[in-house]
Amino acid sequence: MAYLALDTATDYLSLAVSTPSGIVCHGEMVGQKHAELTLPRLQDLLTATGTELADLEGIAFASGPGSFTGLRIGCGIVQGLAFTLGIPVLGISTLEALAQASGQERVITCLDARMQQVYAAAYVRSESGWVSVCEPVVCNPEAAPVPDGSGWHACGSGFAVFPEALQARFAAQATAFDAALRPSAAQLLELAMPRFAAGHGLPAAQAELVYLRDKVALKTAERQQAGGH
Structure with missing residues (x-):
């Protein structure tokens, strides 16, 4: 039995998988390259830990708040994997x-x-x-x-x-x-595993994100007023 977690909410990509000996985590700064790097890094992590997709019992993900694009990419990957594998998901607040x-x-x-x-x-x-x-x-x-x-x-x-x-x-x-502390997928797993065990996992289609903000970018005039470019 194994669980997987993905955190794509910030420019720091973090992935974690539970193993018999504990949680193994991978993290790296990826900027805006979540779409191209998340799945390859996930496969690398599963291979390194000897974990098969079929071993997974549930997938946790950072549900936000965070980067709009990063959150959507992570949620989409989680939903796709969970739907294919027929396993539940859990969103955890960043x-x-x-x-x-x-x-x-x-x-x-x-x-x-x-x-x-x-x-x-x-x-x-x-x-x-x-x-x-x-x-x-x-x-x-x-x-x-x-x-x-x-x-x-x-x-x-x-x-x-x-x-x-x-x-x-x-x-x-x-x-x-x-100021240097950041969340990671390891913490997502620590929080999610007891909830999965208690039966709180959801079907993939019910995965939801928490944006907190409707607006994704400042207008030029607003950036100038704030001292930006």
């Missing part, structure tokens, strides 16, 4: 996976959303898993949702892109900032 990657108990997650905005949320670890105390939103850094209390671990690419605004926003809440 921000929840980031919280899982932190290894902390109280986590503020913040990813760069382009267009001078961030994807932000806050999670607390409970016995049954992560509980969102600030629901995922897309917003300007200065408007990121602020959880109650202190002792929070703040992480994600948003803090690399907007360090001053976000550190000021969470100055009273966060005791540590990790």
Whole structure:
């Protein structure tokens, strides 16, 4: 029995497969080449771990938020494989996976959303898993949702892109900032495997993505106003 996970939500492609000895993960910066690299890298990972497609019992994927194109590519691949193999799928929030990657108990997650905005949320670890105390939103850094209390671990690419605004926003809440931390397919599997075991997997046709934003690009005038090109 094996499970597979794909994270194509950012420019960092991440794939993971569960094996008898644990989770094996592959990740690399691919920019916008998800369409051409995901399947070859997936085949390489399966070959390296001695895993056959027929061994798979379910596939997890990053359901967003993240890159519109990357998310659609990943979801399409997952649906195609799952439909062919007759196995269930599970979408996992990119921000929840980031919280899982932190290894902390109280986590503020913040990813760069382009267009001078961030994807932000806050999670607390409970016995049954992560509980969102600030629901995922897309917003300007200065408007990121602020959880109650202190002792929070703040992480994600948003803090690399907007360090001053976000550190000021969470100055009273966060005791540590990790701008380099990113979610990966390994965390998707850690979160998905218990859910698959509990029967929460869905048919491939029911796979859904969470964009949080309807608009995919700024108009020229908006970019100039924001200081872009």
